[in-house]
Amino acid sequence: MGEKFFTSKEAAKTVGCSLRQLQYWREKEVVVPTIQGSGTGRSIYYSQSDVVRLAIMEYLLSVGLSFSEASRGLKELVEADLNYADRKSKKRWMFCWDEKKRSLVLEEFDREKAIASLDQGQAVIPIGLDAIHQMLKNDLLA
Amino acid sequence: MGEKFFTSKEAAKTVGCSLRQLQYWREKEVVVPTIQGSGTGRSIYYSQSDVVRLAIMEYLLSVGLSFSEASRGLKELVEADLNYADRKSKKRWMFCWDEKKRSLVLEEFDREKAIASLDQGQAVIPIGLDAIHQMLKNDLLA
Numbered sequence: 001m002g003e004k005f006f007t008s009k010e011a012a013k014t015v016g017c018s019l020r021q022l023q024y025w026r027e028k029e030v031v032v033p034t035i036q037g038s039g040t041g042r043s044i045y046y047s048q049s050d051v052v053r054l055a056i057m058e059y060l061l062s063v064g065l066s067f068s069e070a071s072r073g074l075k076e077l078v079e080a081d082l083n084y085a086d087r088k089s090k091k092r093w094m095f096c097w098d099e100k101k102r103s104l105v106l107e108e109f110d111r112e113k114a115i116a117s118l119d120q121g122q123a124v125i126p127i128g129l130d131a132i133h134q135m136l137k138n139d140l141l142a
Numbered sequence: 143m144g145e146k147f148f149t150s151k152e153a154a155k156t157v158g159c160s161l162r163q164l165q166y167w168r169e170k171e172v173v174v175p176t177i178q179g180s181g182t183g184r185s186i187y188y189s190q191s192d193v194v195r196l197a198i199m200e201y202l203l204s205v206g207l208s209f210s211e212a213s214r215g216l217k218e219l220v221e222a223d224l225n226y227a228d229r230k231s232k233k234r235w236m237f238c239w240d241e242k243k244r245s246l247v248l249e250e251f252d253r254e255k256a257i258a259s260l261d262q263g264q265a266v267i268p269i270g271l272d273a274i275h276q277m278l279k280n281d282l283l284a
Contacts, residue, residue, distance in 0.1 A: 061208075062244065063239055063246065063265040064207045064208060064211035064212075064215075064237075064245075064246050064265075065206045065207065065208065065211075066203075066206060066207065066208040066209070067208070069206035069207075070206075073206075092263065095206075097205055102204065103206075104205065104206050111260070111261070114260050115257055115260070118253070118256050118257070118260070118266060118268055119253070121234065121268045121269075121270035121273050122268065123205040123206075123265070123266065123267040123268065124260060124265065124266050124267075125265040125266075125267075126260055126263045126264065126265065127263075128263035131263050
């Protein structure tokens with residue numbers, strides 16, 4: 001079977017971001033492609049897990065988060081959820097504003113807790129891995 | 143009675159942001175102080191409404207929004223709510239992710255709608271003017 005790998009161009013198209021963004025994320029070590037030779041663009045290949053991470057990053061930026069907040073969020077998520085790239089994972093996470101820490105904190109999605117946050121006037125940013133996998137499905141399976 | 147005005151230093155302290163941020167926001171015309179002479183720092187004074195706008199900007203950045211998203215949000219809010227700076231305003235707004243527009247959209251806070259957004263895995267960022275006025279209360283009244 002083997003694993004499917006993606007060129008930068010393919011990964012950008014799949015995820016819906018620009019080549020420039022991918023390059024920036026490589027430089028900033030937000031998402032470093034699994035295969036990255038020392039040569040030119042040709043030697044860069046993203047694994048399926050890499051593409052999932054790219055999609056999460058793109059999602060976090062799309063909801064308006066800053067680059068630093070989005071990359072911190074992605075890092076936390078990947079560390080907290082070893083199965084983030086598993087296509088069958090339907091896990092939902094959320095970033096909730098934590099008044100004490102004065103920052104967004106990653107937690108497993110909990111509807112009651114999310115509603116309580118809203119009632120306190122605090123931001124909630126859900127991250128549904130199911131939705132992300134669904135979006136990538138055609139490209140990753142093909 | 144007269145209106146109270148704030149120097150940059152006072153405004154920064156009240157809102158909890160840096161002088162550098164205030165300067166950047168002036169340059170980018172996110173929050174331009176009501177009194178701004180052509181001289182040096184001494185001729186800059188923020189009105190009470192200016193300070194409320196600064197506080198909203200600071201809040202939007204603190205929940206992790208990017209500079210461009212936060213300044214767009216502030217602009218929308220100020221245009222939508224003529225009474226934003228009224229101390230008695232307890233109005234609550236929210237930014238909800240709009241799938242069609244693929245961006246955060248400002249709406250009056252509606253608990254049902256906010257919960258429905260969460261259930262669809264979409265981000266909700268409440269903006270409670272009451273909380274913002276509460277935070278500023280001591281400094282603005284003094």
